[in-house]
Amino acid sequence: MSPEPTSPGPNDSGHRDEPVPGVANALREVAPYLTLGIQLAAAVIVFFLIGWWLDTRQGTSPLFMLVGILIGFVGGMIKFLKSISELIKKN
Secondary structure: OOOOOOOOOOOOOOOOOOOOOHHHHHHHHHHHHHHHHHHHHHHHHHHHHHHHHHHHHHHHOOOOHHHHEEEEEEHHHHHHHHHHHHHHHHO
């Protein structure tokens, strides 16, 4: 005989194992915004590294590193602003 499944009930402390009401909804609302800073930083870092690699090959330090940072920042900001505008239109 197998034991019958039990419905979720209170744990030892008397509370149910459910998230705080509204937390899941709040996380769903802010989740798209959480990655924007990471995307901007990643764009700058990737283009900086490409510039660093070019500088080591060409011996032009810091020319391509600075150009890479500038391109990464401008491209990252364009993506950032487009994402914000889409999220605002969505809401």
